Amino acid sequence: xxxxxxxxxxxxxxxxxxVDGISxxxxxxxxFALIGPNGxxxxxxxxxxxxxxxxxxxxxxxxxxxxxxxxxxxxxAITYLPDEAGAYKTMxxxxxxRFMAGLFSSDKAEIDKYVERAVNMCGLGNRLEEKINSxxxxxxxxxxxxxxxxxxPKLAILDEATSGLDVINALDIRKTxxxxxKEEGMxxxxxSHNMLEIEYVSDRVGIMANGxxxxxxxxxxxxxxxxxxxxxxxxxxVVSV
Amino acid sequence: MRFGNMLKKELSQLLTKQAIISxxxxxxxxxxxxxxxxxxxxxxxTNNDINVLCLDSSQFASDMLxxxxxxxxxxxRIDVQGFSSDTAAQTLHEKDLKVLVVIPADFSEKxxxxxxxxxxxxxxxxxxxxASMVDDSLASDCVSSIExxxxxxxxxxIVGLTEDQSKLxxxxxxxxxxxxxxxxxxxxxxxxxxxxxxxxxxIAPMAVFFLLFMASQMIMTAISTEKIDKTLETLLxxxxxxxxxxxxxxxxxxxVALLNSLxxxxxxxxxxxxxxxxxxxTVNMPTGTDEVDLSGAVDVFKxxxxxxxxxxxxxxxxxxxxxxxxxxIGLSVALIxxxxxxxxxxxxxxIMPLMFATMIPFMITMFMDVNSMPFIAKAILYIIPFTHAYxxxxxxAFGHTGVFIGGLVYQILFLAVTMFFAVRxxxxxxLFTMKLPGMSKTQAKSQN
Ligand SMILES: Nc1ncnc2c1ncn2[C@@H]1O[C@H](COP(=O)(O)OP(=O)(O)OP(=O)(O)O)[C@@H](O)[C@H]1O
Ligand SMILES: [Mg+2]
Numbered sequence: 202x203x204x205x206x207x208x209x210x211x212x213x214x215x216x217x218x219x220v221d222g223i224s225x226x227x228x229x230x231x232x233f234a235l236i237g238p239n240g241x242x243x244x245x246x247x248x249x250x251x252x253x254x255x256x257x258x259x260x261x262x263x264x265x266x267x268x269x270x271x272x273x274x275x276x277x278a279i280t281y282l283p284d285e286a287g288a289y290k291t292m293x294x295x296x297x298x299r300f301m302a303g304l305f306s307s308d309k310a311e312i313d314k315y316v317e318r319a320v321n322m323c324g325l326g327n328r329l330e331e332k333i334n335s336x337x338x339x340x341x342x343x344x345x346x347x348x349x350x351x352x353x354p355k356l357a358i359l360d361e362a363t364s365g366l367d368v369i370n371a372l373d374i375r376k377t378x379x380x381x382x383k384e385e386g387m388x389x390x391x392x393s394h395n396m397l398e399i400e401y402v403s404d405r406v407g408i409m410a411n412g413x414x415x416x417x418x419x420x421x422x423x424x425x426x427x428x429x430x431x432x433x434x435x436x437x438x439v440v441s442v
Numbered sequence: 443m444r445f446g447n448m449l450k451k452e453l454s455q456l457l458t459k460q461a462i463i464s465x466x467x468x469x470x471x472x473x474x475x476x477x478x479x480x481x482x483x484x485x486x487x488t489n490n491d492i493n494v495l496c497l498d499s500s501q502f503a504s505d506m507l508x509x510x511x512x513x514x515x516x517x518x519r520i521d522v523q524g525f526s527s528d529t530a531a532q533t534l535h536e537k538d539l540k541v542l543v544v545i546p547a548d549f550s551e552k553x554x555x556x557x558x559x560x561x562x563x564x565x566x567x568x569x570x571x572x573a574s575m576v577d578d579s580l581a582s583d584c585v586s587s588i589e590x591x592x593x594x595x596x597x598x599x600i601v602g603l604t605e606d607q608s609k610l611x612x613x614x615x616x617x618x619x620x621x622x623x624x625x626x627x628x629x630x631x632x633x634x635x636x637x638x639x640x641x642x643x644x645i646a647p648m649a650v651f652f653l654l655f656m657a658s659q660m661i662m663t664a665i666s667t668e669k670i671d672k673t674l675e676t677l678l679x680x681x682x683x684x685x686x687x688x689x690x691x692x693x694x695x696x697x698v699a700l701l702n703s704l705x706x707x708x709x710x711x712x713x714x715x716x717x718x719x720x721x722x723x724t725v726n727m728p729t730g731t732d733e734v735d736l737s738g739a740v741d742v743f744k745x746x747x748x749x750x751x752x753x754x755x756x757x758x759x760x761x762x763x764x765x766x767x768x769x770x771i772g773l774s775v776a777l778i779x780x781x782x783x784x785x786x787x788x789x790x791x792x793i794m795p796l797m798f799a800t801m802i803p804f805m806i807t808m809f810m811d812v813n814s815m816p817f818i819a820k821a822i823l824y825i826i827p828f829t830h831a832y833x834x835x836x837x838x839a840f841g842h843t844g845v846f847i848g849g850l851v852y853q854i855l856f857l858a859v860t861m862f863f864a865v866r867x868x869x870x871x872x873l874f875t876m877k878l879p880g881m882s883k884t885q886a887k888s889q890n
Contacts, residue, residue: 213875251679254871273683281679287672291455303447304680345676 203229203356203388204250208259211245219245221412222259227356230386232378234399236432237409238440243392244284246409247360250390251281264355280305282349284360284392287341294329294336294344295320298351305352315351322377323347338365346374350381357381358390363398371395375402396433406432408439415439444682445690452694455667456660457701465702469709491518492584494543495525502550506591513587527562527629531622534566541565541581541632553592559615561585565632567623567749567840585617623749624841630745644808645707647832650765651804652706654828657699657769658776658796664691665780666789675874684868692773750841757838760846767853768831772800774860781867784877803829813842824849827856 204227211220220242227233235243248254250261252272260267266274288297295316302315320329323343333341342365349357362378363371379402381387393399399406400420408416408423416423416439420432429435494517496503507517520542522533534542544562552559563581592615621632668674678684775796783789803826806812812823812833823829830849837846867873 248675248874251675253675253679254874273681276679276681279679281676283672283675285672286676289451289455289673290671291458292451300447300451301676301680304444304677304682307444 203227203231203264204233204390205262206246206250206259207261209246209249209256209261210258211242211249211254212257218257218412220249220256223407223409223412223414224259225407225414225417227388227390229355229388230382231405232382232389232391232403234391234393234403234406235409236393236396236399236406236436241409242412243409244360245412247281247358247390247392250275251279251358252276253281278355279358280349280352280354280356281358282345282360282362284364286345288333288336288344290334291332293332294323294325297333297344298329298348301348302351319344319347319351322350324373339367339370342366343370343374350377350387353381353385353387356388356390360392362391362393363395371398378402396431396436400432408436410440415442445686448682448687448690449694452664452690453697456664456694456698461698465705469705471709473709473712491516492543492580493518493520493537493539493541494545494584495520495522496545497525497547498545498549499547500550502554503545506588506595507545509591510584510587513590515584515587517584527564527620527627530564530620530627531566531625534564534622535625539566543581543584553595553615556596558613559592560618561588561615562618562620563632564620564622564627567621567632567636585615589615621745621749626749628745628748635745635749646761646835647804647807649703649707650768650831651800652703653696653699654769654772654800654831655797656702657695658772658800659793660695660698661692661773662776662780662783662789662793662796664695665777666783666786666792669781669783670785670789678873688777688868692777695773696769750839760850761834761838764834764846764850764853765831767850767857768828771827771853771857771860772796774857774864777864778860778867781873782876799826800828802826804832807832807836811836813837813840813845824852827853 206223206225208222208224209220210218210222212218223242223246225233235246237243245254249256250263250268252268252275255269260269262268263275264278266278268275288294289300292300298316298319299312302312302319306312306315323329323346325340325344328336328340329344333344336344342363346359346362349359359378363374366374375398378389378391382389391399391403403420405417405419406423407414416435418426420435423429423435424431427435427438429438492515494507496507496519507519510517520537520539522537525533525544530542534540542564544564546560546562549559549561563585565581618629619631620627621630621635622628623635668677677687779792779796780789782792803823806823807829812820812829815823824845830846830853834846834849837843837849867876
């Protein structure tokens with residue numbers, strides 16, 4: 202098991218739990234997606250697992266390491282692509298990749314390998330030699346996505362992975378995610394509002410609303426259980442209860 | 443390696459073309475400012491009376507003092523009973539005089555019998571700041587007026603000149619300069635002493651100010667930019683500890699600030715020489731340099747230690763510690779403020795209080811001596827932790843050791859508090875959850 206979440210809870214203001222005692226697991230090589238309406242608590246859950254904020258209660262273990270007790274071990278095992286993330290504007294794309302690679306490794310050859318992978322994956326070509334402040338939103342997203350998987354982390358956490366990307370690029374990313382999980386055994390924790398994307402890419406989903414995890418299961422099982430034709434219908438039925 | 447990687451990135455972000463250009467522009471501006479300020483200060487200095495204590499009761503001396511106005515010197519006679527160079531420091535202090543020219547009792551006797559007469563100049567150095575900067579242009583003007591008077595007087599009396607007489611005409615008088623400080627008096631030209639003190643006492647705070655100003659502004663921008671550009675979360679979820687991120691940022695800020703300060707100081711060196719250049723330099727040798735009696739020449743540094751205004755190695759170490767703590771306070775306050783920033787505008791708003799807190803005491807201490815201010819003003823200034831850095835050298839040099847030590851202790855406490863909050867913010871959720879509207883509470887705490 203790569204991720205084990207046990208009763209994770211976060212309250213920003215006293216009395217209101219943005220995330221309320223949720224539990225789920227992600228197996229090695231699995232793609233798991235959190236879906237739910239705006240403000241459901243997806244980003245809050247993800248930020249706790251990414252060790253940026255500490256849970257009010259509960260625990261989570263990444264590759265066996267507690268996010269509360271040994272966050273630095275957790276950070277060795279994950280990469281995190283925040284929703285709405287940016288990159289250092291004054292850097293060239295290629296320098297950004299090199300800088301980020303340098304945070305994950307001290308070995309020159311390894312850093313070069315990471316950068317090479319990212320360069321091949323992001324599809325930005327010559328534009329990597331330009332400063333990031335000349336990039337479009339989608340270009341930055343592709344740069345950040347390739348950064349998030351370049352070192353083959355045990356668990357890649359992508360919050361709204363393909364937001365801002367056009368259909369072709371989004372499709373390309375989905376294929377890449379699927380390939381990395383099937384061929385290289387990488388695990389993913391995703392969040393998305395795009396049901397088509399989730400249905401295509403994920404092995405299992407968790408449906409959240411108001412800080413609660415209402416359903417967890419494979420898409421096939423959930424469709425059967427709710428007698429729905431697709432994930433969108435499942436979502437509608439679960440959330441509107 | 444990871445630290446190096448971080449540091450390289452931070453440096454490349456801070457050392458932009460604009461930053462380097464602005465360094466040089468500021469440097470040039472300072473040079474020009476020094477020149478203009480220099481000429482204004484010279485202008486102000488000349489329209490005052492000079493205090494003269496005449497111990498010579500003869501008609502000759504009294505005639506001479508009356509005639510000095512013809513030579514451009516307005517004399518104000520001062521009366522002191524039983525004056526001697528040993529009690530000079532008290533006299534200056536009691537009479538609230540900065541400069542006193544003393545005509546010795548045997549002045550007319552020597553002058554009239556064709557000998558070189560003496561004049562003594564006493565100067566009180568009370569503290570630091572431009573306002574208490576020694577201005578002996580008045581005294582030197584007075585001395586050269588007396589000289590001119592004696593020369594004219596000699597020429598009108600003498601028909602055929604002997605060699606001694608012609609020498610006397612060229613140099614009718616010797617001037618002895620004394621300086622008082624810390625209740626003691628030493629034989630040394632005040633202009634030289636104050637020149638040295640000025641350079642230590644103004645250049646050091648100036649360097650501290652630049653360093654503090656730049657470093658804190660940079661560290662704040664370094665933090666707030668990561669928040670605004672949404673790069674902070676990515677960075678802090680990578681396997682590099684928050685402490686490493688912070689130390690890299692602070693080191694880069696200090697390095698770049700040092701570079702900045704260095705170029706500033708070059709500008710400031712010109713600023714100071716432009717400001718004090720002409721005035722003080724000529725005072726040391728009021729008459730032709732060829733005939734100066736070198737037996738009166740003094741080791742200025744010996745005089746400084748006699749007066750207790752030189753800094754021992756121990757005191758210098760204390761000053762170093764003081765400056766280090768000041769910089770640490772500046773950085774930790776900037777860290778806290780930077781963490782509140784959520785956009786460019788709030789960064790600007792947040793940076794203001796810090797800028798004022800570093801700039802205002804710097805400006806004030808540059809022109810005034812904090813210790814001679816009214817209690818309330820003094821208290822307000824000393825509550826600002828940065829003031830202690832600007833007054834450190836002056837306080838140690840002029841015997842306000844208690845004020846210095848108290849300031850140091852206060853700063854250490856202040857640093858402990860700001861560090862506590864900075865670390866708390868950066869190691870907890872606060873970094874991501876704090877925003878400007880909630881500022882009042884946390885900031886009020888961190889400022890006490
Ligand atoms: N820094 C914060 N301070 C206070 N409350 C917060 C903060 N961040 C999030 N919240 C609250 O926590 C709840 C969950 O927010 P979260 O961002 O996790 O939702 P989400 O599922 O990611 O939504 P979206 O689909 O819009 O991204 C919301 O009610 C939100 O207002
Ligand atoms: Mg979200």
